Amino acid sequence: MHGRPRKDPKPEDAAASVAKAEKLRSLQSQFLSNHHKKIYTNEALEVSAKLLEVNPEYYTAWNFRKLAVEHRLSQSDSDPDSIKSIFSEELKVVESALKQNFKSYGAWHHRKWVLSKGHSSIDHEMRLLDRYQKLDPRNFHAWDYRRFVAALMNRSEVDELRYTTDMINSNFSNYSAWHNRSILLSNLLQRKVQGFFPKEVVLNEEYELVHQAIFTDPDDQSGWFYYLWLLDQTVKADAPLLVSSWPARDSNLIILEDQCLDDCALSPFNTFHSDSGTFPLIVYFNQAVEGVNSSTISVESVLNANSELTWKPLSTNNSPAAQVWVTYLNYPKVDVHSEAYPVEVSIGHSGGIISSSGFHYSHPSRFAFKVFARPVKTPIGHGGDIISWQDGNFALYETSPEEPNPTISLDQLNIKDDNEKTSSEWRAETIANEIALFQELLSEISCKIGKLTLARLLKARDLLLSPCANKMVYSEEVINLYSDLRTLDPPHSQFYKDEHSLTLLQQITSTRESLLRYCFLHGDGTSSFIGNSMCLRLNNLSLSRMGSIERLLWVQMLDLSHNELRSIEGLEAMQLLSCLNLSNNKLCGFTALGPLRLLKSLKVLDISCNQIGSHSIDTTRYLCSSPLCHTEEIDWGRDETVTGDVNLANYWEAFVIFRGLSLTQLDIVGNAVADEKLKSFLVKIVPTLKWLDGGELH
Amino acid sequence: MGELAAEKHVQYILSVEKRKDDLISVAMEHLRMNGAYWGLTTLDLLGKLETVDVDEVVSWVMECQHESGGYGGNIGHDPHILYTLSAVQILALFDKLNVLDVEKVTNYIAQLQNQDGSFSGDIWGEVDTRFSYIALCCLSILHRLDKINVEKAVSYIVSCKNLDGGFGSTPGGESHAGQIFCCVGALAITGSLHHIDKDLLGWWLCERQVKSGGLNGRPEKLPDDTENGGISDRPDDAVDVYHTYFGVAGLSHLEYPGLKAIDPAYALPVDVVNRIFFAR
Numbered sequence: 001m002h003g004r005p006r007k008d009p010k011p012e013d014a015a016a017s018v019a020k021a022e023k024l025r026s027l028q029s030q031f032l033s034n035h036h037k038k039i040y041t042n043e044a045l046e047v048s049a050k051l052l053e054v055n056p057e058y059y060t061a062w063n064f065r066k067l068a069v070e071h072r073l074s075q076s077d078s079d080p081d082s083i084k085s086i087f088s089e090e091l092k093v094v095e096s097a098l099k100q101n102f103k104s105y106g107a108w109h110h111r112k113w114v115l116s117k118g119h120s121s122i123d124h125e126m127r128l129l130d131r132y133q134k135l136d137p138r139n140f141h142a143w144d145y146r147r148f149v150a151a152l153m154n155r156s157e158v159d160e161l162r163y164t165t166d167m168i169n170s171n172f173s174n175y176s177a178w179h180n181r182s183i184l185l186s187n188l189l190q191r192k193v194q195g196f197f198p199k200e201v202v203l204n205e206e207y208e209l210v211h212q213a214i215f216t217d218p219d220d221q222s223g224w225f226y227y228l229w230l231l232d233q234t235v236k237a238d239a240p241l242l243v244s245s246w247p248a249r250d251s252n253l254i255i256l257e258d259q260c261l262d263d264c265a266l267s268p269f270n271t272f273h274s275d276s277g278t279f280p281l282i283v284y285f286n287q288a289v290e291g292v293n294s295s296t297i298s299v300e301s302v303l304n305a306n307s308e309l310t311w312k313p314l315s316t317n318n319s320p321a322a323q324v325w326v327t328y329l330n331y332p333k334v335d336v337h338s339e340a341y342p343v344e345v346s347i348g349h350s351g352g353i354i355s356s357s358g359f360h361y362s363h364p365s366r367f368a369f370k371v372f373a374r375p376v377k378t379p380i381g382h383g384g385d386i387i388s389w390q391d392g393n394f395a396l397y398e399t400s401p402e403e404p405n406p407t408i409s410l411d412q413l414n415i416k417d418d419n420e421k422t423s424s425e426w427r428a429e430t431i432a433n434e435i436a437l438f439q440e441l442l443s444e445i446s447c448k449i450g451k452l453t454l455a456r457l458l459k460a461r462d463l464l465l466s467p468c469a470n471k472m473v474y475s476e477e478v479i480n481l482y483s484d485l486r487t488l489d490p491p492h493s494q495f496y497k498d499e500h501s502l503t504l505l506q507q508i509t510s511t512r513e514s515l516l517r518y519c520f521l522h523g524d525g526t527s528s529f530i531g532n533s534m535c536l537r538l539n540n541l542s543l544s545r546m547g548s549i550e551r552l553l554w555v556q557m558l559d560l561s562h563n564e565l566r567s568i569e570g571l572e573a574m575q576l577l578s579c580l581n582l583s584n585n586k587l588c589g590f591t592a593l594g595p596l597r598l599l600k601s602l603k604v605l606d607i608s609c610n611q612i613g614s615h616s617i618d619t620t621r622y623l624c625s626s627p628l629c630h631t632e633e634i635d636w637g638r639d640e641t642v643t644g645d646v647n648l649a650n651y652w653e654a655f656v657i658f659r660g661l662s663l664t665q666l667d668i669v670g671n672a673v674a675d676e677k678l679k680s681f682l683v684k685i686v687p688t689l690k691w692l693d694g695g696e697l698h
Numbered sequence: 699m700g701e702l703a704a705e706k707h708v709q710y711i712l713s714v715e716k717r718k719d720d721l722i723s724v725a726m727e728h729l730r731m732n733g734a735y736w737g738l739t740t741l742d743l744l745g746k747l748e749t750v751d752v753d754e755v756v757s758w759v760m761e762c763q764h765e766s767g768g769y770g771g772n773i774g775h776d777p778h779i780l781y782t783l784s785a786v787q788i789l790a791l792f793d794k795l796n797v798l799d800v801e802k803v804t805n806y807i808a809q810l811q812n813q814d815g816s817f818s819g820d821i822w823g824e825v826d827t828r829f830s831y832i833a834l835c836c837l838s839i840l841h842r843l844d845k846i847n848v849e850k851a852v853s854y855i856v857s858c859k860n861l862d863g864g865f866g867s868t869p870g871g872e873s874h875a876g877q878i879f880c881c882v883g884a885l886a887i888t889g890s891l892h893h894i895d896k897d898l899l900g901w902w903l904c905e906r907q908v909k910s911g912g913l914n915g916r917p918e919k920l921p922d923d924t925e926n927g928g929i930s931d932r933p934d935d936a937v938d939v940y941h942t943y944f945g946v947a948g949l950s951h952l953e954y955p956g957l958k959a960i961d962p963a964y965a966l967p968v969d970v971v972n973r974i975f976f977a978r
Contacts, residue, residue, distance in 0.1 A: 004936040021721040028727065032774045058728050060776045066822060109824040138919070140872045147870050175917045179872045182861045221905060221917040228898075229861040288892065317889045356893070492904055616959040617951055622886035627975045628963070630843060631889035634976070649976035 027051050031061060040068040049093050056097035056104040065090060066113060090114045095128075102132060108141045112148055122153040137167065137174050147180075157184050158195070165209075172213040175222040182229050189233070199233070200426045206230055207434070218447045227453060234430055235460045239362050240289045240355045242347060246282040246553035246576070249367035252340065255279055255331045256374055267399075269554055272576060273533075278328040279371075280575045283347070284550045288321040288356050296352040296361075301343040303330045303371070314572045316594045316624070318631040321356055324573040332373045340370040385524065386691050387604045387665060389559060389581050394520040397534060424464075431461045448489040455481040455499070462506075475507045494544070497564075502547040508538075509551040522557060533557050535579070544586075549573050560585065561606070567620060572598040579604040583667065588615045590653035590673075591624035597660045606667040608693075613673025618653070626656050651681055658686050665691040702949060704956060706927035707942060708746045711737040714928075714939050715750070722938075728771040731762060735784035736943035738791055742967050743946050743958045752792045759785050760797065767799070767806030768820070778820045779810055783832040786839055790970055800840050807833050808845040815850030816868075826867045827858050831880035835964060838887050839974055852890045855881050863898030875906060875915040886963040 031051050034044040045068055048061045055061075069086060076082045091114060097107040115125070126149070132142040150160055161184045167177035185206070188196040196202050207230060213223030247253040247270065254271045272279055281299065283292070292311045299306050309329070313322030332341050346366045347353070353361035438454040441447070458474045458481075482500040486493045508514050522535045535557035543563040549570045552558075557579040560568075565585040571577070572595035580602060587593070587610040596602060625631040634648065634655070648655060654673075663686055668674045683689060683697060690697055714737060717723050726733065734755065741747050762769045762785065768777025769785040782803065789795050810818045810833065817829035830851055837843045857869045858881065864873025865881035878899070885891050906913045912932065928937030929945035950960040959968040 002931045002935075006930060006934055006936045017721045021719060021724045024721065024724050025719070028724070036774065055725055057726075059771070059778065060728065063776050063820075063822060105824070105826075109822070112824075113822065138916070140866075140874065140916075144866075144868065144871055147868075176872055179860065179862070180870075183870045186861065225862045225902070225917070232861070315892065317892060319889065319892055321892070491907060492901075495901060495904065616953050616957075618959075621961070622891060622963055625889065628971070629886060629889035629891075630838070630848075649972050652972070652976050 024054065028055075028058070031058075031064070035060060035064045038067070038071075040071045044068070045089075049096075052093055052107075053096045053100060056101050056107050059106050062106040062110050065093065065110065087114050087117065098132075102135070102139065103141055105141070108145055112145065115149070115152060122149065122155065125149045125153075133167075137171065138176050140176065143176050143180060157188055157193075160184055161188070168209070168213070172216055173220045173222050175225070178222050178226040182226060198423075200423070203230060203233060203430075207430070211437070215441070218445065218450060221449075224449045224453065228456070231434075231453075231456065231460060234427060235464065237286060238355075238357070238359045240353060240359060241286045241361075241363065242283060242365055243286050244284045244550040244553060245345070245367060246280070247343075247369040247371075248554070249369065251369045252372065253279070253369055254372045254374060269534075273556070273578075274331065277330060279331055280326050281329050281343075281345070282324060282326050282553050282573065282575050283345075284324050284553065284573060285361075286323075288315075288323045289325075289353050289361065290321045290356070291352040291354050292325045293352070296350060297345065297347045298349070299327070299329065299343060299345050301329070301341060301371075303332060303341055303343070314575075314598050316569075316572055316598065317629065318625055326575050329371075331371055340372055342368060342370050344368040386694070386696075387522075387579055388524070389561065389583075389606060393522055393524065394535065394537065395523070397516065397519040397521050399516055399519075428461075428464055431457060431464065435461065446488065448485060451481050451485055451488070455485075459503075475503055475510070478503050479507075497542075498545040501541075501543045501545045504541065504543070505538075505546070505548040509548040533579075535559055539563065539581070546570050556601075567592050567623070568595050569623075571595040575599065575601065577602055581606045582610070583608040583670075585610055587612060589618040589620055590657045591618055591620040591626070593657050594620070594624035597625070597657060600662075602661060603663060604665040605661075605663055607671070608667040609670035612668075612671040614671075624653075624656065626652070632656065651678065654678065654682065655685060658682055661686060662688045664688055667693055669693045702946075702954060702956065703927060704744050707929070707946065708741060708744055708749065710928035710937065711741055711939060711942065712749060728775055729781075730772040731759070731769060731781040731784045731788075732771065733939050734759075735787050737939045738788055739960075739966065740939070740943045740946045742791055742970070743950055743960060744956075745958060747791065752794070755788065756792065756794050756797060759788055767802035767804075776820065777806070779807065779817065779829050779832050779836075780819065782807065783836045786836050787964075787966055790839055790966060790974060793970075793973065795840070795974075798840070800842065804837055804840055804842040804845050807836055811846050811851065815847060815852070815854035817851070827855055827865060827877055827884070828867065828880045830855050831884040834884045834887050839964065843888075848888055852885065852888050852893075855884055856890075856893045859893070862902050863895045864902055873902065873916065875903070875913070878903070883963045883965070 027047065027050060031047050034040075034047060045065075048064050048068070051058055052061050052065075069090060072086055073083065076086070090110065094107050094111045094114070097104055101107070129142055129146050129149070132139060133146075136142070146160075149155070161181065164177045164181040164184065167174050168181070171177075185196075185202070189199050189202065206226075210223050210227050210230060213220070214227060217223075251270050256271055256273050283297070290313075292313070294306050294309045294311070297311065299309055309327045311325050311327045313320060314324040314326060315322040329343070332339075344366060345368070346364070348361045348364040351360055355361075435454065435457050438450060438457065442450050442454060455478050458478050462474050462478075479500060482496045482503065485496045486500075489496070508518060518537050520535050520537050522533045533556065536552065536555045537559040539559045539561045541563060543560070543565060546560070546565065546568055547570065550573070552574060554576065555574055556576045558574070558577060559581045561581045561583045563585050565582065566588060568582065568587075571580075575598075577599050578601045580596075580599075583606045587607060589612055593607070596605070622629055627634055634652070666682065666686070666689060668679070668682070679692060683692065714723075714733070718727075738747065738750065738755070741750065758773070759769070761773050762771070762775070762781065764770060764777040766777055768779065769781045770777050771781045775781075786795070786798070786803065789798060807817075810820070810829070812818060812825065815830075816825045816827075817833045818825055819829050833846065834843070834848070834851060837845060855865070858865045858867070858871060858877075860866060860871075860873045862873050864878050866872050866874065867877050871877070882891075882894065882899075885893060905917070906915070908914060928939070929942040930937040931941050946957065947960050947965070950957040951962065960966070961968045961971040964971050
C-alpha cells in the first residue's frame with residue numbers, strides 16, 4: 001500500500017495481472033478449505049507456505065500454521081530431532097515471508113511464538129537481527145524483536161547498551177538506536193546498577209556523546225531529542241515538593257463578611273470576602289500527587305478539627321491525582337476586636353503523598369498564618385449589582401511600603417544531606433556549561449533547534465535557582481529567543497507564542513514591583529475607589545496561554561480580556577476567583593471552560609466575543625470531563641426535567657460546563673453559538689443568574 | 699491550494715466496494731472489514747453514506763462474525779480484535795448497533811485482556827497498544843467498559859510512554875505516530891489525558907511535518923498522503939482507500955469546507971459519536 005507508483009497498466013500487464021489474481025484467489029480458497037476442515041497434511045502445509053510467501057499479511061494462514069504445529073507435536077513421539085525440524089520449518093516460512101515484506105506483523109509474531117516454545121539460539125537470532133538491522137536500521141519490528149530476544153534469553157542490558165553505542169558511532173542519525181539507549185540507561189540509572197551510579201558520571205559521558213552528534217549535523221533530529229531527555233534527567237525533581245499555598249506562609253489573613261473594606265490600611269492581597277462561613281486552604285505542588293488527606297497534611301488550629309478536614313484534588317477530569325489540592329477551614333466569629341487565630345500546616349511528616357511516577361513527598365515542611373475576621377459597616381459593592389469591566393471602572397492600586405509580598409513562595413528545598421548538595425551543585429554546573437556551549441554555537445550559526453534548546457536550558461536554570469535574584473535577567477534573553485524563533489520557524493510559531501506568554505507571566509509575577517503595575521482597584525465608576533475590590537488586569541498582553549498560577553492564588557478578580565487564549569488550563573487552582581473576564585479571546589468551544597467548573601466562588605463571567613460555535617472541530621473536546629471520556633454521567637431522568645424539551649445532545653457542552661456554576665452575571669454575546677435558544681437554555685440551567693448580556697433577568 | 703475533488707473520491711470508494719477480483723483486492727481480501735470501515739466513514743464525512751446499500755453491508759458484516767463473538771477480516775477468516783472494532787464502527791455509522799449480540803462481542807474482547815492490563819489481538823497472543831485502543835474504543839461504543847479492568851489497561855498504556863513523550867507498541871517500543879494515535883485516543887476515552895506531557899508530545903508531533911507540508915510517522919522518514927481521485931500515500935504513488943480515509947479525515951480536522959467533523963478519539967463522525975453518548 002505504501003510506495004507503489006501510480007500508472008495506468010499496459011494491456012499485456014493487465015492480462016498478467018488478471019492471471020495472477022486468479023492464481024492467488026484459488027490458492028487462498030484452497031487454504032481456507034483446508035483450514036476449516038482442519039487438514040494438516042504436508043500438502044496443506046505446502047499451500048499455506050506458498051500463500052505466506054506471496055502474501056504474508058494473510059493472517060489466518062499464520063494461525064493455521066500454529067494449529068498445524070500443535071497438531072504435529074501431539075502426533076510426534078517427543079523425538080527431539082523431529083520437534084526441531086518442525087520448528088525449523090516454521091522459521092524458514094517466517095524468513096521467506098520477511099523477504100517479501102520485512103515489516104509483516106504476522107511474520108515477526110510467528111517467530112516470537114516459535115522462540116517462546118524454546119527453540120533456536122540467541123546467537124542465531126542475533127545474527128539474523130544484525131542482517132535485518134543492516135538492511136534497515138530503523139525497522140522497529142527488528143528492534144522490538146531484539147528487545148524480545150534479549151529479555152527471553154537474559155541478555156544483559158550493558159551488552160545491549162554497547163550495541164546501541166556501536167550503532168550510534170557508525171551512524172549518528174539512528175533515532176531508533178538513541179531511543180533504545182534512553183530506555184536501557186533509564187533502567188540502569190533507576191536501579192542504580194553498579195557502574196551506573198552516581199548518575200552524574202554517566203550523564204556527563206552521554207553529554208559528550210550527544211554533543212558529537214549535534215555538532216556533526218545540527219539538522220538531524222535524533223541527537224536533539226536525546227539531548228532533551230538528558231536535560232530532563234539532569235534537572236528533574238523526582239520527589240514532589242510544595243511550591244506555594246494560599247493563605248501564604250507567614251501571612252495575616254483577614255476575612256471580611258460582606259463586600260467592603262472599611263479600613264483602607266488593609267491590603268487587598270490578604271483579605272478575602274466570604275459569606276459562606278469557610279475559607280479555602282490551597283496547596284500547590286510541583287507535580288500531580290495523590291494521597292493528600294488529613295493524615296498526610298495536618299492543619300492545627302482552634303478553628304477546625306484536623307481529622308474532619310476533607311481534601312479535594314483540583315483535577316479537571318475527576319482523577320484522584322492533582323497538582324493543586326484544597327480544603328475548607330472555618331473562620332472565627334466575626335468581631336470588631338477579633339484576635340488573630342494562628343493556623344499551622346504540616347506536610348510530609350508522615351508518608352502517603354505520592355507522585356504519579358511513584359516518588360514520595362519526602363521533605364517535611366511547615367508553614368503558618370493567622371486569621372482574623374472583621375465585619376463591615378455598610379455593604380457597598382456588587383451584592384447584586386452588575387459588574388462593568390470598562391477602563392473607567394479601574395484605578396491603579398497604590399501600595400504602601402509595608403505591603404506584604406503577594407508572590408511569596410515556599411522554600412523549595414531543604415538540602416538534607418551531602419549527596420543532595422553535590423547533586424544540586426553538579427546540576428547547576430552542568431546547566432551553566434551547556435548554556436555557555438550553546439551560546440557560543442549560536443553566535444556562529446543560526447539553528448532553530450539550537451535556539452529552542454538554549455531557551456529550554458535558560459528556563460531550566462531559572463527553575464533551579466532559588467526564588468529570588470536574577471530571574472529577570474534570563475527572562476529577557478528567553479523572550480528574545482522565542483521572538484527570533486517565531487521568525488526563523490513560522491510553522492511552529494504558535495508553540496513559541498505559548499512559551500513567550502509563559503515567560504512573560506513569569507516576569508510579571510516575579511517581583512512585587514512588576515506585579516503591582518497590573519493591580520487595579522475596581523469600582524462602579526461613580527464613587528471613589530476606597531474600600532473596593534482589587535482586580536489583576538492582564539488584558540491586551542497577547543497571551544495565548546496562562547501560567548505562573550502558583551503565584552496568583554490570591555486573585556479574586558481577573559481580567560484576561562483582549563488576549564489570544566485558546567484554553568484556560570491551570571485556572572482551576574484559583575479558588576478565590578469570583579469575577580473573571582475572558583472576552584475577546586480565541587476560545588473555540590464551551591469545553592475549553594472546563595477548569596471553571598472547579599471554581600465554586602465564581603459569580604461573574606464574561607466570555608463575550610470569542611469563537612464558540614464558529615468551528616466544526618472542538619480541539620478541547622477530550623480535555624473536558626464528560627460522558628465521552630467516562631469521567632461524568634448525565635442523569636437523563638433528573639436532568640431533563642430541568643432542561644425541558646431541549647435536545648440535550650445539541651447543547652451537551654454548555655450543559656456540562658454551566659450546570660455546576662452558580663453565576664449571577666454572564667456575558668456571552670459575540671459568539672456564533674449564542675442565539676436565543678441557547679440563552680434561554682442557560683437561564684434554565686443556571687437558576688442563580690441575574691444578568692445575561694447586560695440585561696436584567698426576572 | 700488545490701481543491702478536494704469530493705465527487706471523484708465518492709466514485710473511487712464506490713468502485714473499490716464493487717471490485718473484488720483484481721489482484722490488489724484479492725491480495726487484500728483479509729482486511730476487507732478495515733477497508734469497508736475506511737471507505738464508509740469517508741463516504742459519511744463527504745455526506746454520501748446513503749449511496750451504499752445498508753442491508754447488504756450489514757448482512758456481510760454479520761457473516762464475518764465467529765462463534766467466539768469476534769469478527770474476521772472477511773467471510774471465513776479467523777476472528778481478530780482489529781476487525782471486531784471495524785465491524786462495530788461500521789454498524790455505528792449506520793445506526794445499526796442494535797443488530798449486535800452485545801454480550802457476545804464484549805465477552806470476546808474482555809477475554810483478550812492480559813494480567814498486566816495489555817490486550818492480545820487474538821487467541822495467539824500478540825500484544826500491542828493498538829489492541830488496547832481497539833478494546834477500549836469498542837467497549838466504550840457498546841457502553842460495556844465495566845467488562846474489563848480499565849485502570850490496568852491505562853497503566854499498561856502509560857508504561858509504553860517514551861522519553862520523547864510519544865508511545866510505542868509495547869514497553870520500550872519506539873514512538874510512532876500510528877501508535878501515538880492509538881494510545882492518546884485510548885487515554886482520551888478513559889479520561890486519562892493527564893498522563894501525557896502535552897507540550898513534549900505536541901512538539902514531537904509537529905516535528906513530523908516536513909518542508910513539503912506532508913507528515914512523516916517518525917523522525918527522518920518519508921511523509922504520507924496526497925490526493926487526486928482517491929488519495930495516495932505520496933504524490934505519484936497509487937491511490938488506495940486507506941490513504942483516502944486518512945486524507946479526508948485529516949482535512950476534516952483542519953475544518954476543510956464541505957466535510958463533516960470527525961471525532962478524534964473514536965475515529966467516527968462527531969454526529970455518530972454524539973448519537974451514541976448523548977441520545978436517550
